[in-house]
Structure formats: C-alpha cells, structure tokens
Amino acid sequence: MSPDQLTPTAPDPRSWEYADEFVATSPEVSAARETALAAEWSPVGTGTASLLTFMSRAIDAHTVVEIGTDAGVTGLSLMQGMDRKGVLTSIDAESDRQAAARVAFERAGMRSNQFRLITGMPLDVLPKLRDGAYDLVLVNGDRLEYVEYVAQALRLLRHGGVVVVNGALADNTIADPDNDADETLIIREALDSIQETEEFRPVLLPVGSGLLLAIKE
Template sequence: MNSTQPQNNAVPSQQSWEFAEDYVAMPEAVRLARDEATLSGLTPISPGVVATLTVLAATTRAKLVVEVGTAMGASALALFEGMAEGGILTSIDPETDSQLPARKLLTEAGYTSSKFRLIAGNPLEVLPKLNSGAYDIVFVNGDKLEYVEYVANAERLLRPGGLLVVNDVLWHNQVADPENEGDEAIIIREALQAVNESDAYQQTLLPIGNGLLVAVKN
C-alpha cells in the first residue's frame, strides 16, 4: 500500500479545520436554534463550539451554569446536552427578542421552565446579583466591548474547579494581529490578559469557531 509521509508540524488545512468543526453531529434542537439565530441576523456558535460546550458540561457534571448572551438558545441547548440531571441554566441577554425564541426552543426540547432562567437585562447589572462561588460554568458570549467586566464577574461566580468559557476570542483574526486597533480586538485582548495575569486559573485557547478560551478556576 502506497502512503505519503506526512510533513512534520504541518499546519492543518482549511479542509481539516472544517472536518474537525463538523466532526460531531449537532442535536436537532441546537440546529434549529442556530438556524433561528442566522435568520435573525445573529452569528450562531459554530458546530465545534457546540460540541465543546457539551463535553465541558459533561466533564464538570455541571449543575449550575450561567451564560451571557442567549443567542436564540443554541448555547443553552448545547450545555444542557452535557449537564447533570437536575441542572439549572441561567441565561442573561439585554434583548428580549433573543430570549422569546430561546424559551420556545428549550421548551420544545423537553426542558421545563424550572430548568432555566432567561433574564432580559443588562448583564453588568445582573451578574453582581448572582451567588458567589456557586457556578460550575460561566459562558461568555455577549457584547464584546464588555468582555473585561464579564471575565471579572466570572471569577467571583465560579466555584473551585469551575470553568470560564469565553467565545469569539480570536474575533475574525483581529485579536492575533497586533496592528489591529479595533475596539473589539482591544477589549478582547484586555480580557485575555486579565485571565493570563490572574492566579485564579489554568487555561487554554482553542482555535475552534471564532476562538474559545477555556479556563479552570483553581
């Protein structure tokens, strides 16, 4: 059998990245929520991020999760796929229009209203009211210009061993470009720096979707 010797340290091709992103089939409920987000002009979390959220929730046996940014419920549904029985998810979004479809899709997927709280409000006003050290996962996917504040709140909210998960941290290749001075790129860099400089976390940055930071609280 003929074989081609792989090149050492070869960078994955676009085809390989697409293969990895689509490797795990999405649950139908998540697919519907992503479609709803797209139709509403929102950018849904990628299939790779969907699978990763489910794995992280399952790994931590998460029972209490808070997310910033409802985005029609796709991330909530992905997290529920991995959460422990009896888990409760709190989703915060300033846009009611993002939460009404999410409520419908969550209910249709079999999650009763006792399993989730959809809070329509300013995350920077809601997060400080949540219990300290209570949450297994904090998923950040809201306003990029508020990422620094979201990350600061997450450290207080997470229990030891809990996960901070931040979406879009590569932001369309802008964050890695030191010459890019766009507002979002600057703020995301500051949020990443805050996690880097904190003694509270062990972390990794995954090049899936638009970039996903995963940090475990010490």
C-alpha cells in the first residue's frame, strides 16, 4: 500500500456541513437560536450546541458555569444534558441577552431553580464563585478576556471537570502564523496557557468556530 493510501482524506466543506448538522438540536434550542439571529447576535451553531449537550451528559454535570449567555442557546444546550437537579450559572454583562435566555429557558420548561442568571462583568463575578465546585465551565464571552477566563476556570473546576473554550480557532485565524489581530493573539495565549498547565489535558476540535476541551486532572 502506498503512503498516499495510508493518508486519510481531509473532509471537504460538504462533509463538514453534514457533520455539523448530523445531530439536530431540540425545537427549544432552535427557537432560541432564531431569536438570537433576529437580534443580530452570533449564537453557536448546531454542531456546537449538540456537543455541549453531549458533554454535560457525558460527565454527568450538575454544576455548570457559562461565561457569555448567548441568548440561551448554549445554556439550554447544556441544561438539556444535565440532571434536572443540576444548576447552570450564566454570566453576561448584557441584560438583554439574559432576558432572552430567561424566556428561552422558561419556554423549554426549565424550573427557576435550575438556572441563575447573573448580570455583570464576568471578571467581577467569577472571583466570587467557589473554588473546585463546578463540573463544567464554558468560556464564550469577550474574546479579549479569554486568558483571564481560562485562569478562573482552572480555579472553579473540580478534578475531573471540563473547560470548554468556544471560538478556539478564532474564525480561521489561529492557524495563520502571520495573523496578529488582537483577538487572535489573545486566543492563542489562552490555548497556550491550557497546553502549558499540567493539570489540564486538552483536545482541540474543529467544531463550529473551534472548541477546545480540557479535563482538569
């Protein structure tokens, strides 16, 4: 067998689209996403939402923090994988996004004790949360603060907990060594910090705009 036959063929755009849409999101998540798009926000796509549900269920998450409320798309995706006794803490500086999330959660039948929405600057709120108390932390807020968010996630996660960094490929700029835009540099620094942290065991997935997952050992 030739070396060319041993090299797998990289997926083309059609395959990426097929994979991204392979697992349909629930009607409630789809409705939240439509609301976000109508408000000209940028919610996560189907593949990312499905992976968040998968991850929260896979690790049996009961306590989850998301940084960036995403109008309820990410929060609802996470809660749909969580036990109904679990609690999502969602932090965002923009009250309109949190209001949209509350509507999405309530329409999906989530009880008020399953989530808490905290309006405020994440870097002001996160230090007030308890060390080692969370199963999963989703980083999906201001990209220019990703390095600080990752540092907070390390503190907040229990051993065996998972940090998920959304937008880890920075709109296809991370792989371009000549790109020195502020967001690209910050996300590179955040990814490097995870790689260099002995307690984290990471994997980078080309899902949506890129997802970095890391287990805290």
